[in-house]
Amino acid sequence: MSFAFNNPDKLSPATASRILEVAASMGYRPHPVARMLTQRHTMSIGVVTPQSLATAFANRFFGQLSEGIALVAEEAGYALAFIAPERGSLSAALDRATVDGLLAIGLPATYPEIDRLRSAGIPLVQVDSTALPDSPSIMVDDEGGAYSSAAHILDLGHRDVLTVVIAPAAPFPPGPNHGVGPDRLRGYQRAFVDRGLEFPRARIIEATPSIDGGARALTEAWAAGMRPTAVVAMSDAIAFGVMAGARSLGLRVPADLSIIGFDDVDMAVLTDPPLTTVNQPVRAKGEAAMRLLLDLVAHRDVDPLQVRTMPTRLIVRGSTGPPP
Amino acid sequence: MSFAFNNPDKLSPATASRILEVAASMGYRPHPVARMLTQRHTMSIGVVTPQSLATAFANRFFGQLSEGIALVAEEAGYALAFIAPERGSLSAALDRATVDGLLAIGLPATYPEIDRLRSAGIPLVQVDSTALPDSPSIMVDDEGGAYSSAAHILDLGHRDVLTVVIAPAAPFPPGPNHGVGPDRLRGYQRAFVDRGLEFPRARIIEATPSIDGGARALTEAWAAGMRPTAVVAMSDAIAFGVMAGARSLGLRVPADLSIIGFDDVDMAVLTDPPLTTVNQPVRAKGEAAMRLLLDLVAHRDVDPLQVRTMPTRLIVRGSTGPPP
DNA sequence: TTGTAAGCGTTATCAG
């Protein structure tokens, strides 16, 4: 009888459709959980983020990444389940997850929670982190991109620059210790030292990667008496917020304040002024990661330890200029 | 023994932790699917969209809605699974879905596919549609919002206006027949007739709700010889695209072309010029819908047929002005 | 083609 649902071809079409018809008329639907149990796969893959989902969705970067992820997941017939820490514990959420594979986005370098999962034999690929050394990663050249971004600002003549980094998600210690944070910070720093300048630690502040977070960061810095001529933001979402904050402070961009972001999210072209930023292939990154994961899930022959790095490049638009 | 995992309180702490320890050392993890089967709930709820997920994520509106949805889902300990048509069939995707409840976003008025699901007894709440008359809905005043948007344009003196509506997702017939489409269209129309004007059907074009879609719509209209002085878009994503398209056509906004959107997505303030649009409480809508669904899932006492309508309002910013 | 029974990995129940 279950042939009707699963191998309709092994049955005479007449019988099969008759069964299906009766089933439909009785309102019968095979219990998907019981099905999973015997079939030993769920046809869904989990997208893991260390932040809350609400925080993740607040950032357009995550949306665009999901776009790429969803694109290839859908064409392969996989559904997407989003997994975020529940009541602070990613492990707990992971334990309930019924997925055939895991895509981990921007995992902190020290994340004991996920080890258990990996050891359970579920294929995993990382995006924007190499926290798990024995799982493959899809990265972009964060350090290089960050370098070119700070270099651009410095070469414009700015000397008092505020660096706004991405604040770690709730259960993690503050400081740029996860995902793209360390690499980008290193890039910024190198740009300074390359020019014989000191990278001013006191001018580094944290913000949650959202418009609100960026706006708050600038207004607080301002309130604290800082008067930078430029701000280098670790994400476009933050940069947009800084832009909004600058506006409410009565600052003109870039005449009074230059702003540079990171990601080159689709809205970056449309802001007033258009945002100078570092482009990374967000959607393509999501697609590549998902494709790799699907290969792993299907036991296709791929290097299970590969670390693939995609290029970044500076995009100069209107939000940066010489200091006042 | 499973007490250790599920009711640790019914066991002496010593025993419980001993069990957990041994389990961990053996790399044991309770099989989540088997667990679901006996516990008869999955602790996850499904977000259903009639479009492909990639399309949905391309629209910031969906991201902001998801933000609200995720916020309350997370605090209640529920995970989110996104369900989109797989190989054209929403039914197929729905059949595999292991969820305790369903949140349907913008379902077309005629959507036989979902009937089966509802009859399977899974709680369902609709957002932006009343396709299923015996399920509750969370709506916004689409007609009123649309009315005020077209009225604003008309009262500015525009007479040649292009209306860009949301194109239905792949398997559906073209025409504004699903989700918010009909209501908003009716609002536009009423604004015209109220002013003794004819609502020009020939000046209605469709676009996928994304920046690309909007840009394409304008450039194609232009190529077809249309020279509107204003465009009324059914979504901010489309309006942003129209803005980009206008720019590439060398048109100044609003001097040469006025543009008005719908949604008041977070980026609307930051564009150049800031977008005039219709505000709707996107995040709050997601929160309300999820809260209602959770009530239903928990058999809490709520009106299972309620239709709640949240307000919309015109926000005049810089992208609209008098005709040239 | 149809029917029967074993197994999937848990949780829950009921004696010991």
Added chain:
DNA sequence: CTGATAACGCTTACAA
């Protein structure tokens, strides 16, 4: 507190 046993609702192999 421990140990055995019956569900949970399906798929699949095997027998009829």
